[in-house]
Amino acid sequence: MTDDLPVRMIDGRVVTKPGVGPVAMVWLPVDGQVIAKIPPRKGNRRWLHETVGIRSPEFNGDRWNLPRSSLVRLITAAVDRYGFIVLYRDMSRLSKCTRACLEATGVECHCSCLGAHHGQDAASWFKRAGNAVVADRGEWTRTAVVYGARGSDANATVYDGQLAGERYRVDREGRRNWPTAADFMCASCATVRASVWDHCHTHGFVRAPLCNRCNTRYWLGWRPRHGRTTHSRNLDESYYRWCPKHIDTRRRCSA
Known part of the structure; x- marks a missing residue:
């Protein structure tokens, strides 16, 4: 049950149980770069560069602007580092959910299922631990998905x-x-x-x-x-x- 999860979404907010440290949060807009907000810690740039494999991570205020191609690697590495990661994802209502969605190996999705089935047939190193719709903007919807270790x-x-x-x-x-x-x-x-x-x-x-x-x-x-x-x-x-x-x-x- 999602109520037993150490990290879960309640009314659009990230709630962690006592004893659980801070988790990373990532926003995947419909277009453009991935926006990541990770717990401040010495060595974050080195971690993004050497572990996640991002050549030039860009820090802007309290968040990182990262290439979309790094998303799956970022989630895998963040799960190993923090235990959980929350992915906010903007998805179109117009595109149709197909078999390609079910067999996808990544986490990016813009189909009508709003990510409910995306990649569920694919083997990966993390799993969906819970999700919730946090915003409805008509043509697109923002969902928040919690990923944890498989x-x-x-x-x-x-x-x-x-x-x-x-x-x-x-x-x-x-x-x-x-x-x-x-x-x-x-x-x-x-x-x-x-x-x-x-x-x-x-x-x-x-x-x-x-x-x-x-x-x-x-x-x-x-x-x-x-x-x-x-x-x-x-x-x-x-x-x-x-x-x-x-x-x-x-x-x-x-x-």
Whole structure:
């Protein structure tokens, strides 16, 4: 049920449950560039350039202007980084929903289904976690869709380096043979199922599958004023060893 989601839309507003950090928000207009508002953090430009693969991300006030071609990569990377992302999408009422919509591999849609069926037959690294219509402008409608990590129906197992030595990728081709993070238990707290792939920002290698809580614990600190609960006592940082250069450099890899 959508009421159980950590991030959901209520009356057009983004509402997060206690303990959930800030999420990224992206607006896809009918035409023009993607507008992204991501939580302010040191290294955002580097993340957009090196991880998402945007050559020259443009910062304007409190948001980023990004090419439309980067949208799927941005959502994939943001889900791994924040756990969830909200996509506001302007869609035309006039175009007809076709089989091409159902088999689409991206998230851009301008058909009459307003995105309800777009890409539902396609395999991807994120899933629709909830949606709501937030504005009606006659010829077009704006919807807000929450995307989160894709789950798994298999029993979670202990991660044993299945992606050891792999470079972190957010493009479809690069993740073709990757298992889903949710196939494993969180490599840090070992108490819940993982949901995202963590990677070393210093060297660019996949480290291990983590739950959302463990994946975000370093960024704002586990302090009540930040709206986050205390992390598990089972916290284990040994998953850093899955970066092949972590031991060689004798220094801490970046979170």
